[in-house]
Amino acid sequence: MFKNSTKLCVAIGVMNSFIAFAQTGNVGINTTTPGSTIDINGSVAAKYSAVSTTPYTLTSTDFHVSYNGSSNAVFNLPPAINGVGNFKGRMYTIKNNTNFAITVNAAAPETINGSTNVSIPANQSLQLINTGLNGANSTWETISSGSTLTASNGLAITGNDVKLGGTLSQDTDIVTAGNNLSITGTGKVLVGNNTTPTGAANAKMVIDNGTTNGAIQIKDGTESLGYVLTSDSNGLATWSSTVTTAFANNWTSYSGTLTNPFTAATGINGVATGISLTIPAKGWYFIRSGVAINSGCNDYFFYINGIGDVWRSYCGSNTAAFMFPRDQNRVLYFATPGNYPVLAGKTNGVIPAGFDVGNPTFYLDFVKFQN
Template sequence: MIKIYAKLCLAVLALSPAIIFAQAGNVGVNTANPGSTMDINGSLAANYKAVTTSYNLTSSDFHISYGGTADTVFSLPVSISGDGNFKGRIYRIKNNSNFKITVNAAAPETINGNISISVPANQSVELVSTGLSGANSTWEILSMGTIVNNNMTASNGLTVSGTDVKLGGTLSQASDIATAGNNLSISGTGKVLVGTNAVPAGAASAKIVIDNGTTNGALQIKDGTQQLGYVLTSDANGLATWSSTVTTAFANNWTPYAGTLVNPYTGGTGAAGLNTGVQVTIPAKGWYFFRCGIAINSDCNDYFFYINGIGDVWRSYCGSNTAAFIFPRDQNRVLYFAVPGTYNVLAGKTNGIVPVSFNAGNPSFYLDFVKFQN
């Protein structure tokens, strides 16, 4: 009889929501001896709703599933003080998307003291109304995902603060970030500090600071070009590789000139900028050792070979008023090139005397060079 009466009451309540029903004692459904105010021996159904956009929760909601394609916002109802207060109302929100749901309390109300909470992708939250209104914690988090909020922890480089999990903390295990072809960027005006959390003196404009204290070996770069005694050098675009500071000039790795030598001294006046037909190709900036030899039979004149803006590679001064081979014919020079490239070797003389012979003796013309220092 009690079961039939209880079912009839529930049916009346369902059909007449404005009716106020009060009863002392417990009500049982499919149970003869209810032990609670409402004792149901069977399944229980509540409203299920699926949405794909932002949503305002209502009095008829219980479980809301989100399956949208962008971040969205759910808004909780305004609390009621006095008649109509819905203290104990429970909402379950499930995020079935790859995006974030922001759940907002109606200002100035809060959720566990926060104006809003986030439900990450494929997570859920369960909220209960405290019955409070105004600037109070009108909603409490019963559970979040599969972790009860009060027991939530963060580790391996993360720190939990309330319901907020922040970047920063003790790295508790070896970690690898697999970029899978994606770029990992650190932008903004801040710096990346390694070995310290304070910017040291002189590092105001630095973006990366490594402080290894007094221990040697704070930086290691391996790209296959590293060798003992090498230094890190840069090309014009700032791309760095390892290179030797010194290359011996006596290792038989000389580079000869290019082109075909022509006689630059056939003119009857003194001049510079004369074409020799000779070029040198410098592969990288640095100091180079040049050696050059040429046979010129002439009376008094100053003859020279040079690279414009760099310096002489060979020069002989007037030493006789009668025709003779200029000497010393074999000369060495040390020149610095700030920019790699191909340079023309030019010639000049100080007066209009045309040599009796040019490159007709011993040695025949040679010019070669080797880099020996950056």
């Protein structure tokens, strides 16, 4: 009996020596020369959990948690402990295996890198470590894994380097808020292909839609069926109708009701007539008009301010007579569509004895014939 007790005491003494050594030195597993506090010469396993419910609260038994749910999720971190039980250095890895977002919340008033929460985008991961602090402090810090991540909005992240590129896995709206978005430099912008096609050596933008119709759409309010994109002298393009034959019976008459503008006893100019031309698109227009005026010597004219005359008769006799020519044609260019008032004037105080008399009576119509 005494001999067995002696052996037990020796065994306990050896164990105590080993435990004391482990507390003050390095511990090796599969190695006799550990170089760190714990030196493991082999693989390491930690708990792996997969969850699909939300919200989820991380516990002391979690290490790696993967989310496989069907909606946006909320993960809550445990509150820090002050004193005994403090878990400074505890690490969590959270992997989002869905197309939804995970919001990770710190326990108030604690923070994660100074923020109350962080977001894990679709198909991304986050690693956290506990700082041992509590209260209104950064109780948790994020750890960069250094791996390459592809953001859902087409950004690629490698460590601390964020680059344009990657897969665009969701709709992305760039709101300029009144600011200009510029792409400058000597390169090109290629849409639909990443190879410059033949003939596009000097092009700054190339749109390649293969063999599918409808590679580009431009809407500015001037578009219409059969219209073509037409440039002005500054290169500003708008939609306008194609060439129209002036003799295709597509004539449009003036709008409004004509009021005799020649009743003043003096020379007049810029007098409203009550009529106008509604021009549907920019371009060249053929205009025809006619009016019979019985008057003494005078010059009478109808015109569109800034565009030109649509009808003018010059004094050819000092006696009352029908003013000639009664039927007239004009070719005028309108730079923009819109409604154009027809104005009138005369050169002296002669008041016509008759206006809009004889044959023909007043008429005014027009047709577009060229862009």
